[in-house]
Amino acid sequence: MAKYIVEFIGTFFLVFTVGMTVIGAGAGVIPPLAIGSALMVMIYAGGHISGGHYNPAVTLAVWIRGRCSTVDAIAYWVAQVLAGLAAAYVVLYMRKQPTVTAMNPDLARALIAEALFTFALAYVVLNVATAKGTAGNSNYGLAIGFTVLTGAFAVGDISGGAFNPAVAVGITAMGLSAVKNIWIYLVADLAGGAAAGLVFRLLNPDDK
């Protein structure tokens, strides 16, 4: 049970930081730096208990790689989505029910952007947090958090830069993304995570 609570706490602070900085600071250097840092610190805080996924696409990748049981994967998904929703409602209260405009992304480009960087994110996670070759390295949290920072800078203006279905649920509940577009994140992010799981197995045949 402790690990599900840890997943809830970490995802809550990640999505809360997304909402507070995107609504508060808009575009620029602040949201990606804050969001990447939020993910990083929550990974350092909770990684030793839950693995520090905070992201259904990462959980899918870790499940494919064989380091997460099916029961845990389902419970993680539930905890992550509930945390994304909870964070969204706290953001709406803290920002006084802001008037925000949902993005109007170009579908093909948004799908590519989300798939590419969710692949990168899960590829980094699997290599820095589950591979034998990087055991003992302290920088897994920095690497994972700053992959999201990089992706948010690179393609944030194209897809919003979620790379995470729980974040997608949160920004949809906040009104930053339209309900009709949530499938973009679900499809592209889970596909990117699954692809990373398969690529990891291909590249590391001896690391079971």
Place this chain on the structure above:
Amino acid sequence: MAKYIVEFIGTFFLVFTVGMTVIGAGAGVIPPLAIGSALMVMIYAGGHISGGHYNPAVTLAVWIRGRCSTVDAIAYWVAQVLAGLAAAYVVLYMRKQPTVTAMNPDLARALIAEALFTFALAYVVLNVATAKGTAGNSNYGLAIGFTVLTGAFAVGDISGGAFNPAVAVGITAMGLSAVKNIWIYLVADLAGGAAAGLVFRLLNPDDK
């Protein structure tokens, strides 16, 4: 005695950086980046001597978790508050007695903002600096410092982003926060720290 001096030095530079950058640079990316970095570097410098708290709410959390004696906790609080005051007066001299306007926060939202991120801060501290599962990890300072960076970006415009009663004393002495509002920080920050101590014990029943 060395550890009390280390707490004074670290808290002094933390609060000094708060005042110099908030008064000098105002809103934007600079104060959170500078303040998070100040905390990080002082944790790396002093953590091996005092634990690197620099924050009465963190000291409370570590005391609840059972890794700080009651005598030390009281002496740390004294050193931290004195350092916050000393830093404030040096800032006022360096900035030539600036004319600053005290924030006028929304009380309920400021209490929530301070409690949430002081909880996050103490939760990160307990997990990265006192848990068995993260022993040997080099990134405790980065994780703790950048939790403050994250919080300052996320809710700095709502509560000022102190997450630390010694910082609250300092910004009150500088005039950045009104004397009548200091209870917000004392109540919310200590509550957040205490909650983190209790949650840590709940999540790590075998790590005494």
Place this chain on the structure above:
Amino acid sequence: MAKYIVEFIGTFFLVFTVGMTVIGAGAGVIPPLAIGSALMVMIYAGGHISGGHYNPAVTLAVWIRGRCSTVDAIAYWVAQVLAGLAAAYVVLYMRKQPTVTAMNPDLARALIAEALFTFALAYVVLNVATAKGTAGNSNYGLAIGFTVLTGAFAVGDISGGAFNPAVAVGITAMGLSAVKNIWIYLVADLAGGAAAGLVFRLLNPDDK
């Protein structure tokens, strides 16, 4: 074969981030922070498989230092250049065939800028990732990635701040740099990398 794929993936995300942020955000703090972070995270993800070069000049330096076979060096160069081209074409699609103006650099200054910081980059790589004296240090990725960040801030307005022939191929294919100027990067970057290899051997005579 796995290591060539890893070099392709890492170089792809590096050059993709270069193009997306330079075309999307222009000058300022974002491109260097994003690009340095992209390199850092890909080094943490792939370093244990391929060494995490993602740069023909780094591969040359590592080959001179004696930690990369000639066959691997050639295959790495091919993978890196192909990845640079692939990233360029994806950027052009994502940015809808943008109208960009190629830089018009001062030749002598651009050569010096590229040679100096490619030397610094390869000097950092050899010391943090291949020297006996730093074995076990977790921060090789941070050090290498943030060398590019430093160089991009310091001389980005003079040469574009490639420090990497694969990046040079990519920004040329995107139109950010003129075809007639690509020799600047090839000559200066490979010379800087080779110089770092020789300096490393001079400074570390006992570390074969």
Place this chain on the structure above:
Amino acid sequence: MAKYIVEFIGTFFLVFTVGMTVIGAGAGVIPPLAIGSALMVMIYAGGHISGGHYNPAVTLAVWIRGRCSTVDAIAYWVAQVLAGLAAAYVVLYMRKQPTVTAMNPDLARALIAEALFTFALAYVVLNVATAKGTAGNSNYGLAIGFTVLTGAFAVGDISGGAFNPAVAVGITAMGLSAVKNIWIYLVADLAGGAAAGLVFRLLNPDDK
């Protein structure tokens, strides 16, 4: 001899980055981030050979702490100052003999600013790079580099934020600081470094 070359290389890139970003980007987030990163990466690259001082005030502190011979201290000072001058002349060439205005600092405040943060810098160095209690920690470079980042944000507008006599020589040669003011940096920075050496010995009586 290798360690003197390493000190020259590291100080050169530090002062070169100072000049290129201060003259190129002016105030704001870029120079402190670039300068702190330059110091960090050069510490990771050269620390295992020379200790990675790149700063006469740090060398003084390490000498007082008893971890640097007198002969090395003198040779380091020579290498550092020569590197500062060399970097200045390359900056002037790269920036086409720029017209810059020397700072006109308030003397008392500039002395305090330089002394305080050079103390902090040397205090961090001694604790993270020479203390028994932090042996094996990977983050010495991050801690030291980001102390300069913090100080540059906190007091850069008051003293220029050198915290380093070799940087002071460099910015004087570039015209960013007046020749008549160089004593400020020499006096305050060496005093700050010496104070840190004495405080370290006081706080760590058993760590010889």
